[in-house]
Amino acid sequence: MLNVQLRPKGPPDVPPPNRLIDPGRSSSALADLVLAEYQAARPDDTVARRHIGADPIPSDAWATAVSAAYVPAEDRSPEQSAALELATTIAAELQSADVAILALPLYNFGVSQHVKTWIDLAIAGATPGTRLLDGTPTVLVTTRGGAYGPGTPREGWDHTTDYLRRILVDVWGAELVVIEREFTLAGVNPALDDFIELGTLLKKQAEEAAVAAGHDLARAAA
Ligand SMILES: Cc1cc2nc3c(=O)[nH]c(=O)nc-3n(C[C@H](O)[C@H](O)[C@H](O)COP(=O)(O)O)c2cc1C
Numbered sequence: 001m002l003n004v005q006l007r008p009k010g011p012p013d014v015p016p017p018n019r020l021i022d023p024g025r026s027s028s029a030l031a032d033l034v035l036a037e038y039q040a041a042r043p044d045d046t047v048a049r050r051h052i053g054a055d056p057i058p059s060d061a062w063a064t065a066v067s068a069a070y071v072p073a074e075d076r077s078p079e080q081s082a083a084l085e086l087a088t089t090i091a092a093e094l095q096s097a098d099v100a101i102l103a104l105p106l107y108n109f110g111v112s113q114h115v116k117t118w119i120d121l122a123i124a125g126a127t128p129g130t131r132l133l134d135g136t137p138t139v140l141v142t143t144r145g146g147a148y149g150p151g152t153p154r155e156g157w158d159h160t161t162d163y164l165r166r167i168l169v170d171v172w173g174a175e176l177v178v179i180e181r182e183f184t185l186a187g188v189n190p191a192l193d194d195f196i197e198l199g200t201l202l203k204k205q206a207e208e209a210a211v212a213a214g215h216d217l218a219r220a221a222a
Helices: 026-041 061-068 080-096 113-124 163-173 190-221
Strands: 002-005 047-049 100-103 137-143 174-182
Touching: 002 026, 026 100, 026 137, 026 190, 047 080, 047 113, 061 080, 061 113, 080 113, 137 163, 137 190, 163 174, 163 190, 174 190
Parallel strands: 002 047, 002 100, 100 137, 137 174
Antiparallel strands: none
């Protein structure tokens, strides 16, 4: 089991007095539900965790790893060797996972640089074209403060979900289930006050989907 989460470093210990959100936890809380259901069925499985928000990958690691690949091993600087080793490790984590849970929310209408660096390094750490999650049952949890569906004012502005599907399914070959939760900022951002009821419903639906996904993931791993 590989569990990758983008939970920011140092979220507040005490959430603000609103009903829907625990800052920095919306996606990881859902991922934890998936994991808890999985572990209830498979308590002896080991979980490899990578917290790319709290423990970020250096932002220059990808460029260093890519350029290092053109340098003979004996001529590489310590930084180049370390970056290539990190890339190989990240790729191997994905390849060795029998199942995976990823918690990657929407920030600034796209994936954060932490997620992009993680993906780029994974690709750099394997032979080009390697399907790092080939046939691997994978749950992607992604959450958004607003809503981006058909007919909404910002339809088309969510540039993370389709990109992640492209990488996870088309590039890496994952057997993917996506759990999405919108309007996590309803009850936080006053501009979204009209959507508090809907946000509450979407939260409940996402939690139910997370429990079901954890159950299915455990069955797939059996
Ligand atoms: C820096 C930052 C940028 C954000 N950008 C967006 C955005 O572009 N669109 C959106 O709908 N929500 C945005 N949000 C809200 C998050 O997507 C939302 O709170 C989500 O639930 C975060 O998941 P998390 O609690 O797991 O971190 C942003 C939040 C932060 C902190």
